[in-house]
Amino acid sequence: MKEKMPLTPVPAPSASIAAEASEADLTKPEEATGTDSAPALAKPRPRRSKEPAIDPKKTPKMRAQEVDVFYGEKQALKNVSIDIHDDRVTAFIGPSGCGKSTFLRCLNRMNDTIPTARVTGLIELDGQDITDPGMDVVQLRARVGMVFQKPNPFPKSIYENVAYGPRIHGLADGKSKLDEIVEKSLKRAGLWDEVKDRLQESGTALSGGQQQRLCIARAIAVDPEVILMDEPCSALDPIATAKIEELIHELRGRYAIAIVTHNMQQAARVSQRTAFFHLGELVEYGKTSEIFTNPRERRTQDYITGRYG
Amino acid sequence: MPKGHTLKAFDDDLDRLRALISEMGGLAEHAIRESMRCLQQRDVEGAAKIVENDKKLDALEIETERRAVQLIALRAPMAGDLRDVVAALKISGVVERIGDYAKNIAKRVPQLEDAGKIEALSLMPEMARIATEMVHDVLTAFVERDAEAAVRVMKRDDAVDDFYDSIFRTLLTHMMEDPQNIGQSAHLLFIAKNLERAGDHATNIAEMVYYAATGQHMTEAQTGKKP
Numbered sequence A: 001m002k003e004k005m006p007l008t009p010v011p012a013p014s015a016s017i018a019a020e021a022s023e024a025d026l027t028k029p030e031e032a033t034g035t036d037s038a039p040a041l042a043k044p045r046p047r048r049s050k051e052p053a054i055d056p057k058k059t060p061k062m063r064a065q066e067v068d069v070f071y072g073e074k075q076a077l078k079n080v081s082i083d084i085h086d087d088r089v090t091a092f093i094g095p096s097g098c099g100k101s102t103f104l105r106c107l108n109r110m111n112d113t114i115p116t117a118r119v120t121g122l123i124e125l126d127g128q129d130i131t132d133p134g135m136d137v138v139q140l141r142a143r144v145g146m147v148f149q150k151p152n153p154f155p156k157s158i159y160e161n162v163a164y165g166p167r168i169h170g171l172a173d174g175k176s177k178l179d180e181i182v183e184k185s186l187k188r189a190g191l192w193d194e195v196k197d198r199l200q201e202s203g204t205a206l207s208g209g210q211q212q213r214l215c216i217a218r219a220i221a222v223d224p225e226v227i228l229m230d231e232p233c234s235a236l237d238p239i240a241t242a243k244i245e246e247l248i249h250e251l252r253g254r255y256a257i258a259i260v261t262h263n264m265q266q267a268a269r270v271s272q273r274t275a276f277f278h279l280g281e282l283v284e285y286g287k288t289s290e291i292f293t294n295p296r297e298r299r300t301q302d303y304i305t306g307r308y309g
Numbered sequence B: 001m002p003k004g005h006t007l008k009a010f011d012d013d014l015d016r017l018r019a020l021i022s023e024m025g026g027l028a029e030h031a032i033r034e035s036m037r038c039l040q041q042r043d044v045e046g047a048a049k050i051v052e053n054d055k056k057l058d059a060l061e062i063e064t065e066r067r068a069v070q071l072i073a074l075r076a077p078m079a080g081d082l083r084d085v086v087a088a089l090k091i092s093g094v095v096e097r098i099g100d101y102a103k104n105i106a107k108r109v110p111q112l113e114d115a116g117k118i119e120a121l122s123l124m125p126e127m128a129r130i131a132t133e134m135v136h137d138v139l140t141a142f143v144e145r146d147a148e149a150a151v152r153v154m155k156r157d158d159a160v161d162d163f164y165d166s167i168f169r170t171l172l173t174h175m176m177e178d179p180q181n182i183g184q185s186a187h188l189l190f191i192a193k194n195l196e197r198a199g200d201h202a203t204n205i206a207e208m209v210y211y212a213a214t215g216q217h218m219t220e221a222q223t224g225k226k227p
Helices: A015-020 A100-106 A137-143 A158-168 A175-188 A208-221 A238-251 A264-270 A288-293 A298-304 B008-041 B044-075 B079-112 B119-143 B147-155 B157-177 B179-214
Strands: A062-071 A074-084 A089-093 A117-125 A144-147 A226-230 A256-260 A273-278 A281-287
Touching: A062 A100, A074 A100, A089 A100, A089 A264, A100 A226, A100 A256, A100 A273, A137 A144, A144 A208, A158 A175, A158 A208, A175 A208, A175 A238, A208 A226, A208 A238, A238 A256, A238 A264, A264 A288, A273 A288, A273 A298, A281 A288, A281 A298, A288 A298, A288 B079, A298 B079, B008 B044, B008 B079, B008 B119, B008 B179, B044 B079, B079 B119, B079 B179, B119 B147, B119 B157, B119 B179, B147 B157, B147 B179, B157 B179
Parallel strands: A074 A281, A089 A256, A089 A273, A144 A226, A226 A256
Antiparallel strands: A062 A074, A062 A117, A273 A281
């Protein structure tokens, strides 16, 4: 089910919010490994281009508080609270069935598609409660894009795959503007040089790694604010994986990124924050460098050192 | 570590690394003890053997490094495991160094063959005993991941330093009494210094063991160092 869900399923005339987030913060955040735990925040960060410097008290991009998820009778997520900031990559790790994907799917209400799923608690995007029934889910998913485990390009041309979202969201007036968005998105996804001479070929004719980058290009074409990735590399070979990881690194600072991965080395490589889930609980959430060198919780230690189970 | 890895071979690799460190420690302790015996008994042949045996320590250090690098490459250790492997790598270098001090003492034995009754000489076996115990205990602490034991080792270094101070003063007096004593006294001073360094290195290892076991660095209060 989840692999087949297109990113922006239904048209909506909602260009405004997504467009604002576009070029505001092109410069990259300063630190790579994140010296930004609570006490370390005392050091002010250098200012970045137009956006004000990240203030420790600034509202996180997304905030989840006391989130519970039930699938029918079964509780899949227990009282999870996480803040996701827009200048860093947040990785969710944990054994199968721990709730990490469930949590990721709460962030753009993908769990709505499962009839028995029930989500309680507060989930905010820029301070706005997204669990509100009045929330426009289509617009939400344009702001919070998603990339899935298996590349799922539309059976259309490479160009159309990327142009589809901006067109239905009314982001481009005219062909040249659309061309520009397609080129920019493919460039950001690191795919432009490989496909610029064959934009009219089918997206499904590309290799797996290229397809996944096409899906990422498609996700960023609508100028989302947050990108959720659910095991984006698990079906890819190491070289394609490295390219996606490099891409995540490039995209950091432009979008808030949350990634679910079974590959702990990947979490260590791409993220600045890591959350470890176990049996539906959030066991530990902290700086990636700390989680992988000196976790506070025994369960985290056992899992990341390979002593789980 | 409370329980083993899902992958048993990982545990075997870590155990082998610990065993190598233990073996190196055993050789270094023995070398210091032997150097003291040779010094007391003026055993020049025994001293030559110590110098020769130091090559074993060098070889074990290389073996430890090779295994540690291999383990990092093949097993991608994390958290406590990673700290352990890095500690093993560093400790092997330090233990090799302690072995060098024993070798240095042994090399001075022939110069002291006809040394008479020098008071400082009688203090050295006790000083050496404490230093070697520190080395022994700190490596046991490493193998057992015992941070508290590492802290205890740390605190014993003061005793070694006190011995060094008193040997230094005794030798100074001895040299001032008769310039003819200067040559031998200088050798003895270096020997005392070597033992003092061995104790210092044991405290360095204690810090590494503490970090490996806890993920925290020892606080100043725990190091118990005199300001």
